[in-house]
Amino acid sequence: MIIVDQERCKGCSICTKFCPKNVIGHSGVFNKAGYDYVEPQNEDCISCGICSQVCPEGAITVKKEDKVVYSRPQVLTDSAFTYCPGCSHGVINRIIGEIIDEMGLAEETIGVTPIGCSIFIYKNFKVDYVEGAHGRAPAVATGIKRVYPDKFVFTYQGDGDIGAIGLGEAMYAAIRDENFTIVFVNNGNYGMTGGQVAPTTLLGTVTTTTPKGKTVHEGYPVRICETFATVGSDNAYIARGAVDTPANIRKTKQYIKKAFQHQLDKKGFSMVEVLGACPTNWKLDPVKALDKITDTVIPYFPLGEIKVGKEA
Ligand SMILES: Cc1ncc(C[n+]2csc(CCOP(=O)(O)OP(=O)(O)O)c2C)c(N)n1
Incomplete structure (x- = not known):
């Protein structure tokens, strides 16, 4: 059985796409924030938990008889996420929350954000956070981790942040084999500022700064993980996941967990890229935006x- 937090739901329809039993549908009722929230439409729920795994708001609790199969991670605050409907930042925040709960890291964690939609993570977690300037999170994290080597330190960044203005800071953290973890979200554009072209934007993509489509004039799309894999320690951990399907969400969670463990084992630099959707700036509904990741983004x-240390 599923319980939907009606006030958290933003009606993105991603749960309805993936429910294997077609249990979930729109209620036709609008919550206080103005969204047509979803609710169960029949009794066919098999408590598989997929709806809650794909929900970008952490709005669905799944129970089997009296047992909770899935619920919102404890480390998340009660406040609703402020991301746009269907934004992948929500799913990625939730996965990180699940891992922090499972690994018991809440008391030891210091998160570092730069600027971009990634910044909102500090409102969503009951852990310590420090905010750096745009692109500078890896420099700030370097200082924190060197002073507090036993704290668990991770940065949470955007693709514009890590691939353009902060490329030097991030790459030098890898080159110096700093013992913290970078998680960055590749949504193919500068999300917060309205969808400008980013280093990861695919050729041909129309953005607010490439109205005729991106060309090599703005640069080939950068495969950040592969680039970083060429520098630094042979023992670094670097992986790329996506949140377009339940299977890929689960895999991405494994990568981030592995990266976190790499740091806890003091093995040096770790980084996970997550391919996510920005439905608002892509001008697609949330379900079609996920299809775009599957069909267009993952092939590139x-x-x-991408790099698994010899001792990993
Ligand atoms: C030094 C500096 N330059 C530019 C900006 C404006 N700015 C704020 S967010 C942002 C884009 C962030 O894009 P990205 O890192 O891809 O993250 P997203 O918002 O897509 O998650 C920019 C350019 C700024 N805040 N500071």
């Missing part, structure tokens, strides 16, 4: 572990 940015 292959998923998997």
Whole structure:
């Protein structure tokens, strides 16, 4: 059985796409924020938990008889996410929350954000956060981790942040084999500022700064993980996941967990890229935006572990 937090739901329809039993549908009722929230339409739920795994708002609790199969991670605050409907930042925040709960890291964690939609993570977690300037999170994280080597430190960044203005800071953290973890979200554009072209934007893509489509004039799309894999320690951990399907969400969670463990084992630099959707700036509904990741983005940015340290 599923319980939907009606006030958290933003009606993005991603749960309805993936429910294997077609249990979930729109209620036709609008919550206080103005969204037509979803609710169960029949009794066919098999408590598989997929709806809650794909929900970008952490709005669905799944129970089997009296047992909770899935619920919102404990480390998340009660406040609703402020991302746009269907934004992948929500799913990625939730996965990180699940891992922090499972690994018991809440008390030890210091998160570092730069500027971009990634910044909102600090409102969503009951852990310590420090905010750096745009692109500078890896420099700030370097200082924190060197002073507090036993704290668990991770940065949470955007693709514009890590691939353009902050490329030097991030790459030098890898070159110096700093013992913290970078998680960055590749949504193919500068999300917060309205969808400008980013280093990861695919050729031909129309953005607010490439109205005729991106060309090599703005640069070939950068495969950040592969580039970083050429520098630094042979023992670094670098992987790329995506959140377009339940299977890929689960795989991405494994990569991030592995990266976090790499840091806890003091093995040096770790980084996970997550391919996500920005439905608002892509001008697609949330379900079609996920299809775009599957059909167009993943073929250019292959998923998997890109650098697995010899001792990993
Ligand atoms: C030094 C500096 N330059 C530019 C900006 C404006 N700015 C704020 S967010 C942002 C884009 C962030 O894009 P990205 O890193 O891809 O993250 P997203 O918002 O897509 O998650 C820019 C350019 C700024 N805040 N500071």
